[in-house]
Each structure stands twice: as C-alpha cells, then as structure tokens.
Amino acid sequence: MNILLAGGAGYIGSHTAVSLLDAGHDVIIADNFANSSPVAVERVREVSGKPVTCYRADVCDKAAMERIFQENNIDCIVHFAALKGVGESVEIPVAYYRNNIDTTLTLLECMAKFGVRNMVFSSSATVYGDENPIPYAETMRRGSSSHPYGWTKIFMEQIFEDAAKADPNLSVVLLRYFNPIGAHPSGRMGEDPRGVPNNLMPYISQVAVGRREKLTVFGGDYPTPDGTCRRDYLHVMDLAEGHLEAVEYAAAHKGAEAFNLGTGTPYSVLEIIRAFETATGVSIPYAIGDRRAGDLPEFWADASKAERVLCWTAKRDLTEMCRDTWNWQSHNPKGYEE
Numbered sequence: 012m013n014i015l016l017a018g019g020a021g022y023i024g025s026h027t028a029v030s031l032l033d034a035g036h037d038v039i040i041a042d043n044f045a046n047s048s049p050v051a052v053e054r055v056r057e058v059s060g061k062p063v064t065c066y067r068a069d070v071c072d073k074a075a076m077e078r079i080f081q082e083n084n085i086d087c088i089v090h091f092a093a094l095k096g097v098g099e100s101v102e103i104p105v106a107y108y109r110n111n112i113d114t115t116l117t118l119l120e121c122m123a124k125f126g127v128r129n130m131v132f133s134s135s136a137t138v139y140g141d142e143n144p145i146p147y148a149e150t151m152r153r154g155s156s157s158h159p160y161g162w163t164k165i166f167m168e169q170i171f172e173d174a175a176k177a178d179p180n181l182s183v184v185l186l187r188y189f190n191p192i193g194a195h196p197s198g199r200m201g202e203d204p205r206g207v208p209n210n211l212m213p214y215i216s217q218v219a220v221g222r223r224e225k226l227t228v229f230g231g232d233y234p235t236p237d238g239t240c241r242r243d244y245l246h247v248m249d250l251a252e253g254h255l256e257a258v259e260y261a262a263a264h265k266g267a268e269a270f271n272l273g274t275g276t277p278y279s280v281l282e283i284i285r286a287f288e289t290a291t292g293v294s295i296p297y298a299i300g301d302r303r304a305g306d307l308p309e310f311w312a313d314a315s316k317a318e319r320v321l322c323w324t325a326k327r328d329l330t331e332m333c334r335d336t337w338n339w340q341s342h343n344p345k346g347y348e349e
C-alpha cells in the first residue's frame with residue numbers, strides 16, 4: 012500500500028515508517044517539522060534501506076495537502092500530526108485546538124476529494140479521562156479531560172466517528188496509545204524532545220547522559236504500592252508494529268473503531284528508575300518532589316481487544332525498552348542535532 016504518514020517525522024511516526032517499509036509498504040511523509048527534524052527522515056531511509064518521499068508541509072494547509080494527494084496514489088493515511096504537550100496546551104489552548112483539529116479536518120476533506128477511504132489515527136489513553144475505572148477498556152465511554160490536549164483527542168475521535176457514520180465507505184482505526192518509550196534497536200532513531208523533556212523516560216535518559224542533574228519524581232504519596240504513579244509503558248517498536256495490523260484492519264473493514272495499544276502491565280516511576288539502572292549500569296540520581304497537576308495515580312490498558320481482533324500484543328519487555336532507550340541516547344547525546 013501507499014501510506015501517507017502525516018506527522019511522520021516525529022517519534023512514533025518515524026519508527027512506524029520503518030516498520031511499514033520493512034513490511035513492504037511505500038511511505039510518504041508530510042511534516043512541518045514543528046517538533047521534529049528532517050534528520051529523522053534521513054535515518055528512516057538509512058535504517059530501512061528504502062526510499063521515502065518527504066514533503067515539508069503543514070497538514071492544516073489544504074492546498075499543500077491537495078498537491079500531495081494529487082501526486083501520490085494514497086491508499087491509507089496514518090495521522091500523527093499533532094501538538095502533544097499537556098502543560099503547553101494549558102498555556103496556549105487555541106493553538107492546540109487550531110493545529111490538532113485543523114489537521115484532522117483537512118485530512119478528512121482531502122480523503123473525500125481524492126477518494127481515500129482508510130485512516131489510522133493516533134489517539135491516546137487520555138481519552139478515558141479522569142472518571143473511568145482501571146484497566147481502561149474500549150467498551151467504556153470517553154471521559155472528560157483536565158487539559159486542552161486531551162480534549163483535542165476526545166473531539167477528534169468524535170469527529171472521526173461522525174464522519175464514518177455519514178460516509179459508509181470510510182474506515183477509521185482509532186489507536187489509543189498508552190505510554191510509548193524506547194527506541195529503534197539500531198540506536199539510529201529515538202525520541203528527541205525539544206527543551207526540557209515533559210515525559211519520564213526522555214528525562215531519565217538525559218540525566219543518564221549528563222544533560223540533566225537529577226530526576227524529580229512527581230509525588231511519592233499516591234495510593235499505589237510504592238507511592239509513585241503507575242503507567243502502562245510499551246516499546247515504541249511494538250507500537251509501530253501495531254500500526255501494521257491497524258492499516259490492514261482499516262483496509263478490510265468499514266466504520267470507526269477504537270483499540271488500546273498497551274501491554275496491560277503497569278510500572279511505577281521507581282520501578283522504571285530501577286529497571287533503567289539495572290539494564291544500563293548507569294545510576295539515576297533522583298529526589299521525590301511535589302505531585303504534578305493533573306497526573307492520575309495509575310492507569311493501564313485492558314489490552315485484550317487488540318490481541319483478539321488485531322492479533323497484536325506487545326512483545327518487548329521493560330529491560331528491552333530501557334536498553335534501547337540508552338543505546339539511542341548514549342550514541343546520540345544531543346538527539347538528531349549533529
């Protein structure tokens with residue numbers, strides 16, 4: 012298939028590009044590099060040994076996107092293009108709503124105009140909101156979010172469901188990612204956040220490589236086994252491979268359908284620190300600090316639907332997630348910046 016990756020130069024998109032190329036698909040990337048580097052696309056070519064067409068384009072820009080649809084015979088879209096900073100979305104909510112909703116609407120309009128019927132969407136565990144019991148299952152209703160980023164994902168899922176209801180030819184797979192970490196085993200690709208990392212694993216790996224002094228653990232008094240928050244961390248290559256199954260599923264089905272992509276097993280912040288230290292031999296200085304506003308004590312996936320319907324399960328364990336993160340970070344201490 013010819014697969015358009017909107018936002019494909021980013022962390023998850025670039026790893027997914029390699030998995031799709033390895034499986035024999037052709038990949039076209041459209042990215043404005045708002046939160047990524049063209050070097051990541053070079054690395055996708057290098058690691059896969061395959062050509063990749065790449066456009067520097069804003070996915071909100073309808074004229075630019077129409078040109079891409081015109082020039083490529085697209086069978087399916089994977090839509091990664093979004094701003095993803097939870098805290099930043101509270102500071103600049105309008106920019107988040109504009110970017111994340113507009114990319115989605117532009118892609119849906121292009122799909123209608125050019126007869127493209129299949130879409131895989133990067134959704135998030137955040138759509139379960141604050142109210143649902145754990146583990147989260149796809150049968151639960153979407154919740155409400157404590158931040159604009161989460162609302163953009165909730166709204167976009169709703170938009171896709173409405174579009175699929177109105178157009179019986181449309182097929183949309185809503186992939187609800189849990190907490191992706193890790194990197195490609197080659198050490199040539201990985202997560203490269205701009206500025207101070209918001210997320211746990213990139214922060215740990217930047218402490219390990221000496222870019223940050225110590226980790227602050229956000230809260231040690233949660234009602235969890237060791238007092239720190241628990242999350243469902245999954246290897247980014249497992250997540251990437253989930254997209255292969257989702258693309259096939261979209262091609263064979265109609266309507267909008269959601270799937271959790273997680274392992275079903277939670278780990279605490281302290282367990283992650285210990286696993287990283289054991290896997291890499293590098294010690295991580297840390298201090299327990301205040302809770303971070305908006306953090307839930309714990310959540311993880313009921314991962315059984317993806318296994319039953321998509322025949323997908325996460326295969327890589329926490330040691331592999333830590334080892335591959337460190338392999339990437341230690342060989343690329345400044346990320347994609349040479």
Ligand code: NAD
Pocket residue numbers: 017018019020021022023024041042043044045046047048068069070071090091092093094095110114133134135136188189190191
């Ligand atoms: P990322 O920031 O690395 O990748 C997103 C990519 O989209 C970037 O390359 C960015 O430049 C691009 N982009 C953003 N707006 C664009 C626009 N208007 N036009 C063109 N390109 C644009 O983030 P990621 O971690 O790879 O996440 C990918 C998707 O998965 C996002 O939609 C994110 O919300 C979702 N998601 C991520 C996580 C996570 O923990 N990383 C968890 C759940 C869901």
Ligand code: WQD
Pocket residue numbers: 095097134135136137189190209210211212214226227228229230239240241242280303306
């Ligand atoms: C994990 C745990 C922190 C940093 C976020 C989004 C979610 C999804 C994935 C996109 C938490 C703790 C973190 C640090 C810490 N993204 N932590 N010190 O918050 O589960 O999820 O990314 O959809 O929507 O909210 O991930 O990696 O930020 O945090 O103690 O410096 O690590 O409190 O318990 P989170 P995270």
